Amino acid sequence: MSVNITTTRLTVRCASQHVRAGTPTCKRRSFWNTVFSKPAAVKRRARREEESPALPTPTREYHPTPIPHETIVHSPANAGQLDAYSAKTIAVSIDDTPRTFDTVFLRDSCTCPRCVDPDSRQKLFQTSDIPQEIEGKARTVQDENKSWVIEVEWQNDVPGYGAEHRTRHSLNWLRRALNTEVELRGGVRYDDRVLWDRDTITKNNKWIDYKDWTGDDSVLFDALTHLNKYGLLFLKNVPESEESVVNIAGRIGTLKDTFYGRTWDVRSKPKAENIAYTPQFLGLHMDLLYTSNPPYLQLLHSLRARTPGGESFFSDSFHAAQKLEEASKTHFRTLCTFPVTYHYHHPTYHYHYTRPTIELHPYPKYSEPTNLALHRVNWSPPFQGPFEARIGGESQTALRNYLAASHAYEKILSAEESLFEYRLNEGECVIFDNRRVLHARRAFDATKGERWLKGAYVDDDVFFSKLRVLEERFRGGGLRMGL
Template identity: 85%
Template sequence: MSLNVTTARLTVRCASQRARAGPPACKRRSFFSSVSSRPSTVKRRARRDDESPALPTPTPIPHEQLVHSPANAGQVDAYPAKTVAVSIDENPRTFDTVFLRDSCTCPKCVDPHSRQKLFQTSDIPLEIEGKARTVQDEKKGWVLEVEWQNDVPGYGPEHRTVHSIDWLRRALNTEVELRAGVRYDDRVLWDRDTMTKNNKWIDYADWMSQDTVLFDALAHLNQYGLLFLKNVPESEASVVDIASRVGTLKDTFYGRTWDVRSKPQAENIAYTPQFLGLHMDLLYTSNPPHLQLLHSLRARTPGGESFFSDSFHAAQKLHDASKTHFTTLCTFPVTYHYHHPTHHYHYTRPTIELHPHPKYSEPTNLALHRVNWSPPFQGPFEARIGGESQTALRHYIAAASAYEGLLSAEENLFEYRLKEGECVIFDNRRVLHARRAFDATKGERWLKGAYVDDDVFFSRLRVLEERFAGRWVADGVVRPVV
């Protein structure tokens, strides 16, 4: 990295140094030492008559000037915070030296190949100090360079940490967004008419060969939770190829892939010709799959239409109609199980899960995270089951009945009969799927299925977001690529 030093070095001093020298003996004065001993964001108390007049507000500091932190000025604590202030967008912003040191990405701190950290946060001495300066890098523009005193054991005096101003700006903005508790959310809640209008079809060949198409498809899938592919080759391996463009397939006790076809004495109702109501898969496991893929290899029976419902849309409608019912579904524990001679899965979760938000904030939306709805695989209730003075179970039944009415309302169902050579992909933690009954004696119906986990999906989406959109999203916060 080519660095052009443009400013003099300024020392981040600690209280012990000030205590030894004393304020009158301090020869080096920072910009803020003549202005204020508190950050500008803190309201000043009313001035007493015996105090000096308030000093004028300083002019903004240019990028190339680094200043000592106002948080350190005037402190007399034996154990003060060590901070550095630097001008970002013409405003002085402060950073803890521990944060700057922990975030170091030099080759001694982060392996350039694996990109894994080579030291532990707990290794950083609490008494660490830094000498900081701003310099200009040919590629990164203005950067902050810090020389360390009392560094992590094993690091010599030559060690330097460099952070670009752009990276520091992103760190500050991300913290503000996370504290605010207001989530970025571009998901579209849909009913039948909305999905009919905005449904997306992707050609198999384009999905497999063009990253721009894949990014557009995954972004749509993240927004709506439902996507269709056409012209899929007639092969049992096709669903593996489709899923592999997203990432590693989820292997379950059903196998890496599985077949949905009618058979006698089926261990799953999906393997029968019976009507299969709206549900989600594998809610009896600790981490149910995020994506489900179903490739139609045979569609030669009458009936068997698939239909889908947006559980988030129904949850929003339920909240608008009855906050009491909505709260019940957010809190009442429902048990799911898969109990067979060779497999025994068991998990309890509420029907609606929300993203956490600050206790005293008012979220701008419901912050819906996941919905858990799978009546065919529901087990006996194990908590709040009722008694002479308990009505929680009855309250749940009332709320669940109201929710089911919204989920299965005709205007909220998107129905489609998959043809051979077509594949549907849907968000298993949001979009409910179902199937109408069919006559297995009059032809063959065969779907090849696969799952993909949430970590795999969002990893692929973020990689493509960084490449094509110049940003990525995590924890409800948009982060620009730096």
């Protein structure tokens, strides 16, 4: 990599040291002017000085207030100038704002070939290898694309790395690093979510043609971005084939295989092992909450829609959770803590899992930019099992509190203004976030026609992996992509 380095003047830190030592200062603007002053103001001051030369005045000794970090300012005048001393933090001017980075973070993120394998992109050292006493000196240089790069020279580096080892991070990378890890850890930037009621989703619904979905990556990226924001997406002109849902899901990634199979059929049949396989009304719910890792996406392709009734409807559980928190923080806290049991108990299978109705993000301080750190909602009354015996015996107050909170939550979920209703026609497919968007179905008359949906699941890891790959391709996103 070619680097444009020009050594011209003392660094800001070096200049500050000279001032504090009482030695003559170099001809350089002060730190605060360097970082924060407006160029136009500087030019005006210089012009005034040229027009009206100042009279000689007695020399005054400067005693500036010590500042915690002198910021590396990126300009041709500063290029190639190494800090005068090592430090445990390095402050960098990003978008005219000083941002401080711990040297442990900068060292741990090094992507040089000695630290990260160029092919596998796996790390070749451990975070625990970094000495606690590590410090760094930084300089700003330009790469072959004339982009600013921070180059760090290490003191007390990882054992085995010589004095010649350097770490480089571009300003673009540092800028993304301030935010991108937030996106990556939870899979989604929560402030990018659009919580919706009926009117909002009706206005913003997106329909994608099957051929565009399967043949155009830019359309796929736009569709998955929408699905990420709203949790609901529709496809049209889907071929009449039991493999179509496989092709649709396969564009995202590997299908989730469950005890229902890789794909499954939603159709009325006698002695059904699942209420979904009956013509009865099926209330708002999520699938497979009785498993430790419920599916993230659910796909339903309509192959037959020839019965009266059977309309699908959807509700945004996150929107309802926000409304509940605004109305009653007590009810909200109850749903965050009270354990609800879900089960699937049959002669061949016995699944059982207990979880609260609302799960908050496990790292709200680092990962959740919004005040309400919603992570998951668990709501599936048709598949709910008996509460733990101790709850019904010794903790009646807790159970009564849960009853009141669940009443309040269900009222918001099923309110007319919360529900989006749509009858899937043949050749249409709906994809929705099974951990956020509740789905339901009205009763239908199975004696007057056939209703047949082909279903499939996709896990969250698979979905976000595809979304990140497409985002890196079309937006240049991604955190660990080198400089």
